[in-house]
Amino acid sequence: MELDALILSRLQFAFVVAFHILFPAFTIGLAAFLAVCEGLWLWTKRDVFKRLYLHWIKIFALAFAMGVVSGVVMSYQFGTNWSVFSDKAGSVIGPLLGYEVLTAFFLEATFLGVMLFGWKRVGNKLHFIATCAVAIGTTISAFWILSANSWMQTPVGFATDPETGNFYATDWWAVIFNPSFPSRYVHMMLAAFITTAAVIMAAGAWQVIRGHSSQPTRWQIRMAAGTLCLLMPLQIWAGHWSGEVAHEYQPAKVAAIEGWWDTRDVQGTVLFAIPDEDNERNIAEITVPGTSPYLFANAHGPLQGLKDFAREDRPPVFIVFWAFRIMVGAGLVMLALGIWGAILWWRDRIDKPGLFHLLAVPGGALGFVAVLTGWITAEVGRQPYTVYGFLRTEDSVAPVSAEQVATSLLIFMIVYAIVFTAGTVYMARIATRGFGDDPADPPERENRAPGSALGAVDDKAEMPTPNRQRAK
Numbered sequence: 001m002e003l004d005a006l007i008l009s010r011l012q013f014a015f016v017v018a019f020h021i022l023f024p025a026f027t028i029g030l031a032a033f034l035a036v037c038e039g040l041w042l043w044t045k046r047d048v049f050k051r052l053y054l055h056w057i058k059i060f061a062l063a064f065a066m067g068v069v070s071g072v073v074m075s076y077q078f079g080t081n082w083s084v085f086s087d088k089a090g091s092v093i094g095p096l097l098g099y100e101v102l103t104a105f106f107l108e109a110t111f112l113g114v115m116l117f118g119w120k121r122v123g124n125k126l127h128f129i130a131t132c133a134v135a136i137g138t139t140i141s142a143f144w145i146l147s148a149n150s151w152m153q154t155p156v157g158f159a160t161d162p163e164t165g166n167f168y169a170t171d172w173w174a175v176i177f178n179p180s181f182p183s184r185y186v187h188m189m190l191a192a193f194i195t196t197a198a199v200i201m202a203a204g205a206w207q208v209i210r211g212h213s214s215q216p217t218r219w220q221i222r223m224a225a226g227t228l229c230l231l232m233p234l235q236i237w238a239g240h241w242s243g244e245v246a247h248e249y250q251p252a253k254v255a256a257i258e259g260w261w262d263t264r265d266v267q268g269t270v271l272f273a274i275p276d277e278d279n280e281r282n283i284a285e286i287t288v289p290g291t292s293p294y295l296f297a298n299a300h301g302p303l304q305g306l307k308d309f310a311r312e313d314r315p316p317v318f319i320v321f322w323a324f325r326i327m328v329g330a331g332l333v334m335l336a337l338g339i340w341g342a343i344l345w346w347r348d349r350i351d352k353p354g355l356f357h358l359l360a361v362p363g364g365a366l367g368f369v370a371v372l373t374g375w376i377t378a379e380v381g382r383q384p385y386t387v388y389g390f391l392r393t394e395d396s397v398a399p400v401s402a403e404q405v406a407t408s409l410l411i412f413m414i415v416y417a418i419v420f421t422a423g424t425v426y427m428a429r430i431a432t433r434g435f436g437d438d439p440a441d442p443p444e445r446e447n448r449a450p451g452s453a454l455g456a457v458d459d460k461a462e463m464p465t466p467n468r469q470r471a472k
Contacts, residue, residue: 006397008405009081012412014379016074018372019416023067025371028142028189029196030060031135033223038128048215055216056200059427061116064108066423073412081405085386085396091168092158092175093148100144108137139189146188150181153378154249155387167387179249183242184378190235191374195367197227198334201341202364203431205357213351221360222345228338235331246381250388251304252313253381256320259285260305267303275317280307315383323376330370337363 034053041049075097078086086093114122114130122130157174158167169175201224207217247254255261259270261280268289273282306314337360344350382388386396 003402003406005400005402005405006394008402008409009077009397009400010393012081012405012409013074013077015409015416016070016077016412017375019420020067020070020074021371021375022368023063023070024138024142024145025188025192025195025368026199027060027063027067028138028192029194030056030063031131031138032193033196033200034060035128035131035135036223038131042124042128048219051216052220055430057116059430062423062427064112066420070416070420079398080408081398081400082386082396083398085391088165088391088396089152089167089387091166092151095169095172096144096148096151096176100141100148104137104141104144107140108134111137142188142192143185146185147176147178147181150184151175151178152387153184153382154178154180154245155390160390167390180242180245183238183245187235187238187242187374190231190238191367191371193227194231194235194331194334195371197224197231198337198367199364199431200224201228201337202361205360206432208351208357209353209361211353218351221341221350225338225341225345225350228334229342232331232335232338236335239328239331250381252306252309253315253320255304255306255309256315256317256381257324257377259317259321260303261307262305263302263308264305265302267305273321275321277314277317312384315381320377320381323373323380327370327373327377330366330373333363334366334370 034057037049037053037056040046041053111130111133114127115134118127118130155167156178157169157171159170160167200220204217204221204224207213208221243254243257246257258267259273259275259282260267261282268287270282271286271288273285273287276283306317337356340356341350341360344352344354344356384393385391386393
């Protein structure tokens with residue numbers, strides 16, 4: 001494969017977006033978790049929820065900043081590496097991305113300062129409103145980003161200028177709520193909540209293993225396990241919904257996901273195979289007979305195989321096929337961990353070190369793995385188009401040289417390796433260092449005065465360290 005400007009531009013965009021998507025996926029879920037913790041603290045007056053909030057807000061602040069930085073870098077590539085795409089589709093994509101800034105980013109930026117620095121400056125209710133506003137802003141941001149990306153997957157509500165060939169919207173309602181948007185938005189939001197739950201459970205499990213179990217530790221594992229138990233079945237349903245939409249609008253992607261080469265009325269579920277694209281077959285295939293339970297509960301007519309599509313119109317089968325299976329495998333493991341954790345919670349053994357905690361620690365990365373491989377399935381499965389069926393990727397790249405793109409890609413790799421590795425390691429250290437409690441955790445103050453303000457409390461006095469306790 002020749003590393004020309006097209007391939008290098010695709011590699012660069014994939015590299016940058018792979019870093020970027022991890023942070024919004026985490027902060028969307030973490031913002032919701034913080035809102036829940038502060039709401040529970042105000043409702044129950046139990047200090048354990050405030051301590052969870054104060055612990056995880058530090059991680060949220062850093063992850064949010066890293067997500068903004070990586071997002072800005074990614075957006076610049078539309079003008080540097082993909083200027084033809086920006087010219088052709090900018091009249092449709094541009095307003096959607098602009099609405100994201102106006103309705104979401106401004107909302108987040110307005111209330112983020114109150115959320116991070118308003119503890120001693122505003123009252124309880126106003127601070128909670130700020131936290132909820134930031135959480136809502138993250139969901140609105142995802143709304144517009146997913147709408148723009150989904151329109152590229154299933155473009156509707158537009159026409160083409162006969163002179164320039166540029167796209168322009170004729171029905172903004174159809175553009176925004178394009179056929180694949182509802183299912184993909186639900187799928188992505190659930191993925192964000194699940195990713196955050198897996199990280200929170202992993203951090204709590206690590207604290208238990210190290211003998212730093214405390215009330216906040218126990219509560220964060222309980223909340224994470226409950227979230228996984230509740231949301232993973234919904235995520236499986238959302239994945240099925242997304243697959244049905246893809247079957248209708250992107251049959252080549254579905255054929256690559258399933259590893260189907262020939263068109264048949266009934267296609268088996270291919271569990272394992274090594275796709276051989278040159279010879280149009282699967283090697284070492286293991287198939288379960290019958291219609292795929294993932295996709296086609298209501299499929300009508302023959303199910304198309306890859307041979308129905310010209311070679312130049314097929315996505316890279318090997319990448320799509322295996323990315324999908326890694327995503328599903330990661331999701332099933334998280335579901336198992338969630339059920340296991342819920343059982344331990346029910347048996348009152350959630351804070352006793354064991355095999356569950358040893359497996360939950362590496363399980364914290366599974367949400368990110370699922371997000372990345374799911375995004376690869378969606379985006380690589382859309383190839384060879386940027387706007388599916390209308391604008392090919394090779395016709396979208398800017399007139400830049402391979403040397404220029406290679407240079408910028410190398411710079412990105414070096415800078416990202418330093419900055420984002422340091423940031424991620426620092427966040428991991430904060431998440432896993434515990435809450436500074438003795439094993440004999442002090443009782444929670446259940447009957448705290450309702451009128452007490454967050455800002456009127458000395459946080460250090462509320463959360464004594466072991467040394468301060470011994471001094472007392």
